[in-house]
Amino acid sequence: MRIISGLSSRQRLLAGAVVVGGLVLIVAAAALLVTSGRSDAASEQPLAFNHEIHAQKGIQCQFCHYGVTKSPSAVIPSVELCMGCHQNIRTDSEIIQELAGYWERQEPIPWKRVYEQPSYVYFNHRSHIASGVTCGACHGDVASMTVAHQVVEHNMGFCLDCHAEQENKEALYDCAVCHR
Amino acid sequence: MAEHKWTMIVDLDKCTGCQACVVACHAENNVPIASETEVVRGRGLHWIRIERYWEGEFPNVKAKFLPVFCQQCGSAPCEPVCPTYASYHSEQENLNIQVYNRCVGTRYCGNNCPYKVRYFNYRAPEFDAPLEQQLNPDVTVRGAGVMEKCTFCIQRIRRAAETANAEGRPIADGEVQPACVQACPSDALIFGDKYDPESRVARMTPHNRQFKLLEHLGTEPAVYYLKGGETHVGD
Numbered sequence: 001m002r003i004i005s006g007l008s009s010r011q012r013l014l015a016g017a018v019v020v021g022g023l024v025l026i027v028a029a030a031a032l033l034v035t036s037g038r039s040d041a042a043s044e045q046p047l048a049f050n051h052e053i054h055a056q057k058g059i060q061c062q063f064c065h066y067g068v069t070k071s072p073s074a075v076i077p078s079v080e081l082c083m084g085c086h087q088n089i090r091t092d093s094e095i096i097q098e099l100a101g102y103w104e105r106q107e108p109i110p111w112k113r114v115y116e117q118p119s120y121v122y123f124n125h126r127s128h129i130a131s132g133v134t135c136g137a138c139h140g141d142v143a144s145m146t147v148a149h150q151v152v153e154h155n156m157g158f159c160l161d162c163h164a165e166q167e168n169k170e171a172l173y174d175c176a177v178c179h180r
Numbered sequence: 181m182a183e184h185k186w187t188m189i190v191d192l193d194k195c196t197g198c199q200a201c202v203v204a205c206h207a208e209n210n211v212p213i214a215s216e217t218e219v220v221r222g223r224g225l226h227w228i229r230i231e232r233y234w235e236g237e238f239p240n241v242k243a244k245f246l247p248v249f250c251q252q253c254g255s256a257p258c259e260p261v262c263p264t265y266a267s268y269h270s271e272q273e274n275l276n277i278q279v280y281n282r283c284v285g286t287r288y289c290g291n292n293c294p295y296k297v298r299y300f301n302y303r304a305p306e307f308d309a310p311l312e313q314q315l316n317p318d319v320t321v322r323g324a325g326v327m328e329k330c331t332f333c334i335q336r337i338r339r340a341a342e343t344a345n346a347e348g349r350p351i352a353d354g355e356v357q358p359a360c361v362q363a364c365p366s367d368a369l370i371f372g373d374k375y376d377p378e379s380r381v382a383r384m385t386p387h388n389r390q391f392k393l394l395e396h397l398g399t400e401p402a403v404y405y406l407k408g409g410e411t412h413v414g415d
Binding site: 072118126177 | 183268270271272273275277279280281282318319320321331334335338342343345346
C-alpha cells in the first residue's frame with residue numbers, strides 16, 4: 001500500500017485503467033471460449049432441410065445416404081438426387097425454390113458437417129451396417145429431428161463400449177481397426 | 181488367435197533397383213519428401229529404401245540391390261521399448277502397428293530397430309504443389325514429432341478385410357497388395373497371408389534360396405529374401 005500511496009494521482013489512474021482493461025480482456029476471452037464450442041450445426045445449415053418430414057413420408061435413410069451399404073462413407077446426397085424428386089414435388093415451397101437455385105447454378109450445397117471424426121480415425125459405414133448396427137445406434141433418432149444435430153458423442157469410449165460386446169471382441173479391439 | 185500372417189517375399193534375383201516401389205510407397209502412404217539438406221543430416225524419410233552394393237572389381241562390377249523396409253518382426257525389438265504403447269503388436273494381423281496418435285516421439289523404437297526402418301518426423305510434413313492434391317485419404321498425415329514406418333499398407337489390408345467381411349467371405353489371395361508390390365515391374369515382391377495354405381507366399385516358402393535379414397538376432401521377420409546369385413535360373 002505504501003508503494004501505491006506513493007504514486008501520483010495520474011499514475012494511480014493509469015494503474016486503475018490497466019486493471020480494468022485486464023478484467024475486460026479476461027471476460028472477453030471467457031465469452032469467446034464459451035461461444036467457440038461446437039454450436040448446433042442445425043442453425044448454420046445453408047438450407048433448412050427437414051429430416052422428420054422425409055422420414056414421415058417413408059423414405060429410408062439409405063435412399064439419400066446411399067453409400068452406407070456400399071462404402072466407408074454414408075454420402076451426403078448431391079443436389080441431383082434432391083432434384084430427382086423435387087423437380088415435381090412441392091415446387092411452390094420457398095425452400096425447394098432455393099434448392100432449385102443451386103441446381104440451376106450447378107452449385108453444390110455447402111452443408112455443414114454434423115458428425116466429424118479426427119483425421120486419424122477411420123470409420124467404415126459399410127462394415128457396421130453389414131454387422132447389423134442400426135443408424136440410430138450412433139446417430140440417435142434422426143427421423144424425429146426437424147434439423148439433424150449431434151446427440152451422440154463419438155469418442156473412443158463410445159466405439160469401444162460397443163466393440164466390447166461383440167463376439168469377435170479381440171479383433172475389434174485392435175488399434176489398427178480404426179487408426180492407421 | 182491370430183487370423184493372418186502377412187508375409188512378403190523379396191526376390192533379389194529379380195530386383196533391378198528401379199525404385200518404383202519407393203515412389204509408390206511415398207504416394208500411397210503420404211510420406212513427405214525431405215529436402216537434400218535434411219537427408220544429409222540423416223533426417224530423410226523413406227518407408228522403403230533400396231540399399232545398393234557394388235560387387236567385383238572394375239571392369240567386372242555388378243550392382244546388387246536390397247530393398248529394406250519394416251520386417252514386421254514376430255518378436256520385434258521396437259515394441260517393448262515404447263513407453264506409450266504406440267508401437268505394439270497386432271495379434272490379429274501379426275503386424276507391428278504404429279499408432280500415431282499415441283506416439284510422443286521418444287524415438288526409443290527407432291533406436292532399438294536393428295533394420296533402421298523407423299523414421300522420425302523432425303518437421304511438420306510439407307507437400308509441394310501439386311503433391312498435396314494426391315494425399316491418400318485412407319492414411320493419416322503424420323505431424324511433427326511422430327515415429328512412422330512401413331505398415332504393409334494396413335489401410336489396404338483393412339479395406340480388403342472390411343469388404344470381405346461385409347460380403348461374408350474370407351480375404352482372397354492377391355486381394356491385398358501393398359503399393360510397392362503393385363508397382364514392382366519385375367514381380368520381385370510377393371505379398372500374401374502365410375496362414376492361407378493356398379496363397380502364393382505359403383506355397384513359395386520355405387524356399388531353397390531364402391534367407392532373412394539379421395536372422396540371428398531372433399527377431400523372426402515376416403519378410404523372406406530370395407537370393408541364388410549366379411546359379412539362379414527361373415523360379
